[in-house]
Amino acid sequence: MQRSLAVIGAGPAGMAAAIEAVRRGCRVTIIDEAVRPGGQIFRQAHPALRGEEFAEPAELARKHRLLAEFQGVSSKIDYRGEASVYAVFPNGEIHLAQGDATEVLRPDAIILATGVREQVIPFPGWTTPGVMFAGGAQSILKAHRVVPGTNVVIAGCGPLPLIVAAQILRAGGRVAALASLRSLSAMLHHVRGLWHGREIVREGLRYAWTVRRAKVPLLTGYMPVRAIGTERLEAVVLARVDQEGRLLSGSERRIDCDLLAINYGFVANSELAAMAGSEMRRDPVAGGWIPVTDTYGRTSVPGVFVAGDGAGLRGALVAECDGTIVGAAAAMPSSAVDGPTLRAELADAMARRARHLEFQKAVRATLQLPIALWRTVTDETIVCRCENVRFGEIRGALEGGHHSLNAIKRNVRSGMGWCGGRSCLHSVAALTELATGAAPTEMMTPRPMVRPVSFAAIARQRKVEAR
């Protein structure tokens, strides 16, 4: 009987995994929250909105090649768009919500290709309308051809703020300042990585040139410390911080803006892997809690695989190779995975993945922030934006001896709101580490529903697909 495979997430890893599994004769279902495949990095605009692109031609070529390849096998793929997986259980059941109904799938294997979300360090006023994540602003530009502000400040660390600044400028937007906590020159310590990623470095230099030509003020070592405005953002105060997280007095600069786009790196969307029962480990720069996987993306749970950034931040190029490798492994009975045949067939994909991983080491160097920077989070700063939990309350719980994320959640409600803790999990973990000297050993226990689902949709549940 044909082997069935469900892939959760249709970004580079998920698409590559689905393509590979179809070629190996599997029946593939791929589930994604977006209308069209692509994920965040290869997010597609509606056909009617095609037209000017602001990304580098080389990146667009990669995107269109993979999307065309996916399109080529799409008649053999059950693509579920605008669908949310809200639970994956250790028995191999996937629960998904689509429209006003839910469905339970029970495939032979599951590939979690759930990617990452953005990380920020909260500061007073960051809940003001007009403060966005940089990748979020970028996705609105990419998919909807809208610059979500008329006067933009971009802040954070790593390569994304630079890319977003350049793309907003290319779209005709105004960038009032680009603030970075550390220079991208941290990458220069990884000569080998830069060599392996030289094509990407070239794209980065072209983005840098766009920003330089527009004479955007570059503020290295600055971070946003206060957003001003109530119904809408009016200005941001940026300040210099030292390595101990102390604000340097007199360094504050107020800059008028109606959009502040921030990114301090990424957090893995690993809730479903944890719920499925996978062994997890913590690696803050790679995305917080990430599932423990082997070369083939196998987790500690038989039949549950993870591919791409969800197994640790490594970028789109690694994700695509990873998808091919994991898709191939998931397509065959577990006894066949370790044989010499598969390894030989995947030699090329594994070599490419290893080469791109070298470059990712250089990228990660720009995302490594000292934990002391979290000292900038004041007592009145909202940490959990769903439940309006301020750091003062979390500090109180910590001082009361509640050092696990679950205990903090039970005491002050951080992580109990609509986003399911996905916006504050990393913040509470970092603040706990700063306050107690030790990072929490376990993530906040993800429970169904990891995304809100209406009771009506659960009442309208379609039957379990038989194995």
Next chain:
Amino acid sequence: MPSDFQFTFEGRRIAARDGQSVAAALLAAGERCLRIDEAGNPKGAVCGIGVCWECRCSIDGVPDIRACMTPAKPEMVVRRQRGLDPCNDR
């Protein structure tokens, strides 16, 4: 901005293009505050990709719909939710 159709937000006419999300069209129209939360704080679009749920609105009488994940449609009625009031009083 060239527009293909309109919908309403809090009774105001909002221009949109085919394929744009509700959130993108609202941001293009200069709307920033998409919701008033339970504590009375104005909230807008944040993650842009469906993670944070901050941009949830009442759309055609159905509360708690993510504006960033919902394609805009002609004559949609989009309302700003206030606290726990779901705005479904059509």
